[in-house]
């Protein structure tokens with residue numbers, strides 16, 4: 040029997056935005072999954088956090104962080120430069136909405152309008168990072184992911200994401216495949232909780248109702264797995280939590296009053312909880328820095344902080360300067376945000392924010408102490424027999 044044939048069945052489920060605070064408040068599957076720990080997230084959104092879970096590396100190492108990055112030559116929106124004479128109102132409401140929606144549909148499933156507001160003046164200088172399906176081999180641009188490792192090692196596995204259907208459809212397919220198939224490692228990404236929590240992070244009744252549906256689905260998944268292999272594992276992860284929104288700030292309006300011009304002086308991208316700037320003149324930098332320093336809703340991240348957070352990129356493609364809002368604050372850019380988008384919960388704050396903690400919940404003790412979302416990689420690699428020390432150890 041080969042090493043791969045001796046692997047125990049393990050099902051990993053990633054539930055987007057299901058934070059530690061809510062999981063504990065609900066006692067989510069606490070009987071079935073008694074091994075539990077809060078995981079520190081990485082600064083940013085799912086576009087940076089999930090690649091960290093799949094590689095065990097920081098965004099600066101694997102190259103994926105926020106959705107948009109500076110790439111004037113490679114921008115798929117270069118054609119928009121020809122329309123620079125159009126007023127923002129026209130560009131913003133028709134062309135950009137359509138272009139960004141297209142990116143969202145192809146790259147994100149849910150659409151970045153939920154997390155990102157980009158001015159039509161900026162888009163022609165930007166590219167977006169998640170062009171490939173990150174749940175397949177070669178999905179992460181900079182380094183090997185768990186899916187590359189599984190493919191090379193010949194570990195029979197299945198992965199499911201919004202590319203394959205709704206959460207309910209995915210759960211049902213995974214259950215069927217566990218029953219029928221020979222794969223030993225399953226990776227199930229459920230993305231719909233994120234959108235739900237953006238609107239119900241503090242509404243206990245709908246929260247309980249929603250999560251009881253997931254409890255039922257996951258119990259069935261565990262039951263199915265245990266029937267096939269009594270030693271089967273079920274481990275739930277998330278990429279980040281959800282923080283109640285308390286206050287809004289129109290950062291773009293402040294910056295626009297400085298009288299600087301995009302793209303000549305600077306470019307700005309406003310994400311929900313941060314603003315990123317690229318400067319093309321010292322005057323622009325000085326004015327923006329001065330303006331930001333006067334605000335109490337957030338602060339500029341120093342180079343040292345960015346390095347410690349694993350988001351310092353040598354080529355500055357994700358920004359010359361990052362302004363991060365304090366937990367509970369939300370960037371409201373009335374010019375760019377989709378009308379009616381008023382979330383009561385948000386993520387993308389400093390990882391020290393307790394509401395931002397992600398989850399580790401399992402029916403089995405982890406192979407090592409679980410502290411950050413990057414440990415998800417080690418956990419999956421261990422289950423797949425890919426960690427050298429553990430792979431050579433005799434079977435229990």
Ligand SMILES: [Zn+2]
Nearest residue numbers: 056233234237
């Ligand atoms: Zn979200």
